[in-house]
Amino acid sequence: MSESAVNGGAIDWERSKSEDEEDDYDDDEEDYSSPTQSSPRPPSSTIFEKDRHLLYLQMMYELLPYHYQSQEINRLTLAHFIISGLHFLGARDRVDKDVVASWILSFQALPRNIVSLKDGEFYGFFGSRSSQFPRDENGDLTHNSSNLASTYCALAILKVIGHDLSTIESESLLISMKNLQQDDGSFMPVHTGGEMDLRFVYCAAAICYMLNNWSGMDKEMAKSYILNCQSYDGGFGLIPGSESHGGATYCAVASLRLMGFIGDDLLSNHSGSSIIDPSLLLNWCLQRQANDGGFQGRTNKPSDTCYAFWIGAVLKLIGGYTFIDKIALRKFLLNCQSKYGGFSKFPGQLPDLYHSYYGYTAFSLLEEPGLSPLCPELGLPLLAVSGI
Template identity: 65%
Template sequence: MASDLFSIDSEFDRNRHVRFLDMMYDLLPSDYQSQEINHLTLAYFTLSSLDILGSLDQVDKEAIVAWVLSFQAHRRNQDEPISGKLYGFYGSRSLQFPADVHRNLKHNGSHLASTYSALAILKIIGYDFSLFDSESIVRSMKNLQQPDGSFMPIHIGAEADLRFVYCAAAISYLLDDWNGVDKEKAKEYILSCQSYDGGFGLCPGLESHGGATYCAVASLRLMGYIEDDLLSEGVSSSIINIAMLLDWMMQRQTADGGFHGRPNKPSDTCYGFWVGGVLKILGGSRFADREAMRDSLLTCQSVYGGFSKFPGDLPELYHSYYGLSAYSLLEEAKLNSLCVELGITNRAAYGS
């Protein structure tokens, strides 16, 4: 019965996706209540998707800017020293704990991933970054970098791995200020995560994974350690083993044309971006079967608009965004091109 609600299309349906995202922009379904703490990230998925589709003209940009800026954690005054906290962005309203009677914040729930999402949204909207306090973000981000070069996402302690190295690199790039990152230590940590098979695990010694590999390669690219068009220039040497990495990446395309994140897993819509993005950065997209990838993505295009994780599942924002991102990598004429390493369009990143 449920399968009758889905069809395998032969064409990408832009208008259907725009309608789906318009609904998500106006009101999130109740199924997203459990993700309340990720409101900024959900907004990023929605707005960046609309930007890829070239449909930002229908959003209230001033209201979005005011909403995003309301999530920033602030010092009481500019003379207050930067403590061990991160003065970035909260993920949602429920994480903005009230100040005590002395106006001291007893909790600071700002998070590197939420800060990245906030800055990405502001960049997509075209906000002038000189108009808000970015210095506190950059200076306080130093508090999260660990002795081994990795980053925790929040000052009260959490796992430290490549996801948050990427967030720190993307934040620094977006703000054009690297004073919050020791790039050499971060680079060494990234290199320590490359496995024997060429891929990268989230931490040293962990299994190679498509998402972790994207975080590693995109971070190195943002920090300037991977240059343009590495393969087209005939460059075989790099700080990472490119040949071994590409061999591992190409093994991620499955028999159905899609990509998975690690061996013995089914293909999954989002890995069209995580794996396809790494290939794009390294100049290796031509080695993938792009038509098979396209056909695989279309099997997850919902009749409601948006993309699902697997064929026949309901669409949701995460896989819709990364499905659209993967489709953009195929240079679909109806879509804006993607700045892969930042996770936003080239229009938003560079005005082109």
């Protein structure tokens, strides 16, 4: 990634949500909305415009537009969408792997000594250069810190470019990450403050899985928290007692899969001993496909590009993807495909990196020719996960 993209590029997405639009999967997704402009809807393409998507991602790789300026603290996340997106499109060779690896590793927080591991701070990865504030006169990092979401994105990028994750300093990362787990099994994203919900349980599980080391979490505690988030309708809410939500349901099911508590094709292999009811979960997921062919995140909400992944990946994991209307879903996604490349949240809007990436993963689930297959539990290209 060019110096302009990783150190000086800008990112400011103005929110495009109106008051009657959907609250998205999480606060991050709200930040990843497109600029407010909406143009008259052009005739949708009938094909996946791979060349346009490559140009879009290549442009973002070289220099991020000024609209992204306010998202500078999420630079690693944006880099993940770009680099992993290029891999899905079969263009990983367009990335300078050595430069990217060096840049990613420069964001890891490292303890001063072994005693520092007892101070409660999380030694993962910062989200951007501006997050690496210097310590104050007392030696404390008070302004910002590394966090679970950025750590997931950092490891995902390294995995995608083929970097050997066994070479990174993971001991302090995992020891300090375990301190983020709460008594109820949930995780805080940072060592002080922050929300505690399924998003960060998933991040912790994915981090341990990619590092092939589960010392960073208590899996049994995490499993109990996940099951407490399941609703009466079969879906999962972000916290116990909350409404079932597409993103939360993905985090729950993918985490259980990564931790080894559920296996492949849960519907076919279902037994009375299963910790979740896959039939009830299947019913909830299938009800999320709306009349326009797209998927909604919650009941009575509009279809949104990203839920073709969040819900679609859940269905893939439990063996129920074959039951969706793939023709209608593909038509909806093509309506969200931009003439500039990339995907928008809704038809007729400008594209953004968040919805573009999950548009690519959605088309991968649909087995679009020329796209890398998807590892649904990690949300990454399958070949990258396999180390090939």
